[in-house]
Amino acid sequence: MYTPEMFDSIKKVEATRPARLSAEVGRLGAAEKDQLLAKYHPDYRKDAFSTIEVGPNKGERAPHELVAILQARSRVSGVSINADANPDVDVDVLIIGGGGSGAAAAIEAKKNGADVLIVTKLRMGDANTMMAEGGIQAADKANDSPVIHYLDAYGGGHFKAQPDLLRKLVMDAPLAIQWLEGLGVLFDKDKDGTMITTHGGGTSRKRMHAAADYSGMEIMRTLRDEAYNMGVPVMDFTAAIELLLDENGAAGGAVLQNMETGERLTARAKTVIIATGGAGRMHYQGFPTSNHYGATADGLVLGYRAGAKLLYQYTLQYHPTGVAYPPQVYGALVTEKVRSLGAQLVNVDGVAYLNPLETRDVSAAGVIRECAIGKGVPIPGGTSGIWLDSPMIDELLGKGAIEKRIPSMLRMLGKYGIDIREVPILIYPTLHYQNGGLRINVTCESPDVSNLFVAGEAVGGIHGENRLMGNSLLDIIVFGRTAGKNASEKAKGLPIPTGLNLKHVDRFMKEAEAAGVKSQTVSPMLLPDYTRHAAGS
Amino acid sequence: MSEKDNSSVRVFLFGKRYDVPAGLTIMAAMEYSGYRLVRGCGCRNGFCGACATIYRVHGDRELRACLACQKTVEDGMYVATLPFFPLVKEIYDMEQVRPADQVMMSLYPEIYKCVGCNACTKACSQELRVMQYIAYAQRGEYERCAEESFDCVMCGICSARCPAGISHPQVAMLARRLTGKYIRPRSQHLKDRVDALLRGAFDAEMDAMMNLPLEEIKTLYNGREIEK
Ligand SMILES: Cc1cc2nc3c(=O)[nH]c(=O)nc-3n(C[C@H](O)[C@H](O)[C@H](O)COP(=O)(O)OP(=O)(O)OC[C@H]3O[C@@H](n4cnc5c(N)ncnc54)[C@H](O)[C@@H]3O)c2cc1C
Numbered sequence: 001m002y003t004p005e006m007f008d009s010i011k012k013v014e015a016t017r018p019a020r021l022s023a024e025v026g027r028l029g030a031a032e033k034d035q036l037l038a039k040y041h042p043d044y045r046k047d048a049f050s051t052i053e054v055g056p057n058k059g060e061r062a063p064h065e066l067v068a069i070l071q072a073r074s075r076v077s078g079v080s081i082n083a084d085a086n087p088d089v090d091v092d093v094l095i096i097g098g099g100g101s102g103a104a105a106a107i108e109a110k111k112n113g114a115d116v117l118i119v120t121k122l123r124m125g126d127a128n129t130m131m132a133e134g135g136i137q138a139a140d141k142a143n144d145s146p147v148i149h150y151l152d153a154y155g156g157g158h159f160k161a162q163p164d165l166l167r168k169l170v171m172d173a174p175l176a177i178q179w180l181e182g183l184g185v186l187f188d189k190d191k192d193g194t195m196i197t198t199h200g201g202g203t204s205r206k207r208m209h210a211a212a213d214y215s216g217m218e219i220m221r222t223l224r225d226e227a228y229n230m231g232v233p234v235m236d237f238t239a240a241i242e243l244l245l246d247e248n249g250a251a252g253g254a255v256l257q258n259m260e261t262g263e264r265l266t267a268r269a270k271t272v273i274i275a276t277g278g279a280g281r282m283h284y285q286g287f288p289t290s291n292h293y294g295a296t297a298d299g300l301v302l303g304y305r306a307g308a309k310l311l312y313q314y315t316l317q318y319h320p321t322g323v324a325y326p327p328q329v330y331g332a333l334v335t336e337k338v339r340s341l342g343a344q345l346v347n348v349d350g351v352a353y354l355n356p357l358e359t360r361d362v363s364a365a366g367v368i369r370e371c372a373i374g375k376g377v378p379i380p381g382g383t384s385g386i387w388l389d390s391p392m393i394d395e396l397l398g399k400g401a402i403e404k405r406i407p408s409m410l411r412m413l414g415k416y417g418i419d420i421r422e423v424p425i426l427i428y429p430t431l432h433y434q435n436g437g438l439r440i441n442v443t444c445e446s447p448d449v450s451n452l453f454v455a456g457e458a459v460g461g462i463h464g465e466n467r468l469m470g471n472s473l474l475d476i477i478v479f480g481r482t483a484g485k486n487a488s489e490k491a492k493g494l495p496i497p498t499g500l501n502l503k504h505v506d507r508f509m510k511e512a513e514a515a516g517v518k519s520q521t522v523s524p525m526l527l528p529d530y531t532r533h534a535a536g537s
Numbered sequence: 538m539s540e541k542d543n544s545s546v547r548v549f550l551f552g553k554r555y556d557v558p559a560g561l562t563i564m565a566a567m568e569y570s571g572y573r574l575v576r577g578c579g580c581r582n583g584f585c586g587a588c589a590t591i592y593r594v595h596g597d598r599e600l601r602a603c604l605a606c607q608k609t610v611e612d613g614m615y616v617a618t619l620p621f622f623p624l625v626k627e628i629y630d631m632e633q634v635r636p637a638d639q640v641m642m643s644l645y646p647e648i649y650k651c652v653g654c655n656a657c658t659k660a661c662s663q664e665l666r667v668m669q670y671i672a673y674a675q676r677g678e679y680e681r682c683a684e685e686s687f688d689c690v691m692c693g694i695c696s697a698r699c700p701a702g703i704s705h706p707q708v709a710m711l712a713r714r715l716t717g718k719y720i721r722p723r724s725q726h727l728k729d730r731v732d733a734l735l736r737g738a739f740d741a742e743m744d745a746m747m748n749l750p751l752e753e754i755k756t757l758y759n760g761r762e763i764e765k
């Protein structure tokens with residue numbers, strides 16, 4: 001339940017609500033946006049970044065926490081591996097990560113006749129994909145086109161997306177939705193089958209398809225079910241901790257670790273797909289996160305040490321509306337759909353100070369600014385937040401809209417005595433998405449390490465420097481499937497790799513030593529440590 | 538020795554007592570007490586069903602179930618996590634199955650052994666009417682089963698409580714896929730757009746856009762019309 005001080009502010013929110021229901025808040029001009037970002041967006045905080053000293057992106061900047069794990073000690077330093085004689089796992093295609101992109105890749109690779117295996121750190125589907133609420137974009141309505149979708153995403157990503165990747169994303173989008181529909185995903189539809197679509201931040205057409213506010217869960221559980229039906233083997237509670245390269249420097253497998261027993265295994269594969277997802281649990285700049293427990297950028301570390309270059313590793317997405325209060329759900333996501341459906345961002349005085357559908361980076365910077373200039377709602381403990389005026393939704397769309405369109409939000413906050421039909425939601429930005437990641441070409445293969453494919457949130461470049469809502473669920477389907485098809489196709493023409501080794505890791509460690517990097521940390525991180533004794537140490 | 542102060546509560550994790558600050562979720566209370574979780578923790582926010590947990594509060598005869606990441610600790614709570622429950626998942630080919638009456642009978646016949654005890658509904662961590670959606674599945678009303686079960690996170694608590702051995706989440710999974718694939722109408726505008734794309738209908742326009750100088754693309758972006 002909210003504090004008395006919060007209720008005082010809610011009175012002001014209620015007082016301005018009738019007028020706000022009909023008045024739209026103007027959008028910022030290009031120059032205003034740039035100023036806001038430069039002053040308040042976390043990506044622009046110089047003291048939060050350091051320079052990478054080792055590897056393909058040497059000399060570029062990245063958040064301190066990422067630099068630390070890229071340059072940390074390997075979990076298998078100095079260990080000799082003999083994977084040629086008797087690998088524990090021997091497949092055509094090894095898929096690392098059992099989220100949406102990994103599952104989509106597995107389905108296509110299996111369909112293409114490959115012997116595939118998914119290894120995943122937690123259970124299959126314990127992943128960011130499962131948590132996506134808002135929806136998935138595709139230009140499939142008459143007033144829309146892939147070209148408009150391209151423009152929205154290109155501009156939203158500050159014109160930094162790799163054009164060929166973005167083109168593929170938007171051109172394949174309707175096919176991706178149709179593929180999901182054919183697998184039985186329950187999209188929100190009218191009686192005649194017309195998709196119910198809404199806006200997302202930065203869209204110029206209503207092209208957000210959804211399955212209530214469980215869009216990712218509905219997609220993930222369907223893909224998982226399909227993978228099981230097809231007989232895709234899954235080794236769960238198993239993490240990849242280093243890639244294995246063959247004698248020619250191409251990817252040829254991975255070293256695996258059982259998350260429970262610590263047992264190490266070697267996996268040999270003709271092609272490898274990194275589908276390890278994001279990095280929210282790195283808590284960059286101390287932000288809370290909306291991500292699942294295993295989002296620790298492992299794939300970036302693995303790929304980087306093997307020589308794959310990163311793109312845009314210096315940009316993260318802070319979702320403007322993470323829960324700021326109550327503390328039990330601090331950092332949890334309040335889906336952008338709440339704003340798509342009409343809820344405004346309102347400050348302590350009841351003023352709607354920013355159009356609710358600016359792109360995420362602009363909205364997040366707007367929330368941070370408002371709090372920084374003392375217009376936030378005070379929270380016990382000394383922080384503050386901004387109201388997301390959810391009761392507007394039922395006022396605008398009719399009673400029952402909240403219950404039908406955003407049931408998981410109603411449930412999440414209802415558990416703490418907050419009925420979002422009656423009172424607004426207190427929010428503050430949360431670390432949400434890794435914009436940057438490993439570089440790929442349109443076939444999903446790394447241009448730097450052959451036979452290594454990457455899909456999903458571990459990729460950098462599809463979205464440029466900021467991703468629009470709904471384009472990530474889309475990219476895991478489009479590029480997940482592409483990676484699965486191409487990795488399995490390429491595997492057909494490849495011999496069993498030989499001379500598997502970890503020399504690249506040893507080389508990387510020597511280079512680090514020569515650069516004067518002294519790290520006490522080991523990486524990949526695998527899981528964060530939230531025990532009290534860890535926090536105290 | 539004082540029993541406890543007001544700001545802390547006693548929880549019994551697998552029977553062992555720990556004093557933790559009030560207001561923590563069960564998951565946070567475990568971590569506060571020193572457990573480093575591997576199993577039983579996935580999304581940490583009520584979507585994945587990894588953290589199914591059963592508990593009983595001292596003095597209460599009822600055995601309750603919840604998601605550990607969603608439930609705040611109470612004083613005198615005895616907690617046991619249920620990080621894995623062996624559900625039955627049948628294998629089927631979505632291209633072959635149809636939403637006909639026999640499909641449940643052949644894949645999940647145990648649903649017809651439901652004794653109507655309603656333990657599944659009482660245990661559901663999402664407060665779904667589980668017994669009701671099983672009844673719909675029995676009657677071949679797959680669309681209603683799909684709607685009623687839509688918010689299921691497949692934590693498996695219902696099945697753990699079921700005397701008939703039903704794997705409710707898997708039954709619902711099949712019903713939803715049948716509904717999405719065969720019962721709800723397919724989207725015509727989607728099909729039209731896919732056909733157009735496969736014909737290459739947008740290729741030229743896309744090429745033209747991509748070949749524009751960056752400054753012109755920026756102008757287009759900043760001046761684009763936004764659908765109301
Ligand atoms: C709360 C939330 C809401 C979102 N809402 C939306 C939305 O509405 N629309 C949208 O488009 N996008 C949304 N996103 C973003 C989108 O869901 C994700 O970016 C996308 O699903 C990522 O898919 P993925 O397959 O790349 O990664 P994931 O789904 O995270 O899967 C990666 C898997 O790899 C495993 N893994 C990691 N490291 C290793 C290792 N070393 N070895 C083995 N396995 C490993 C992980 O545990 C995980 O299971 C949302 C994200 C979150 C967190």
Ligand code: FES
Pocket residue numbers: 577578579580581582583584585586587588604605606607690
């Ligand atoms: S950890 Fe996913 S539901 Fe609790």
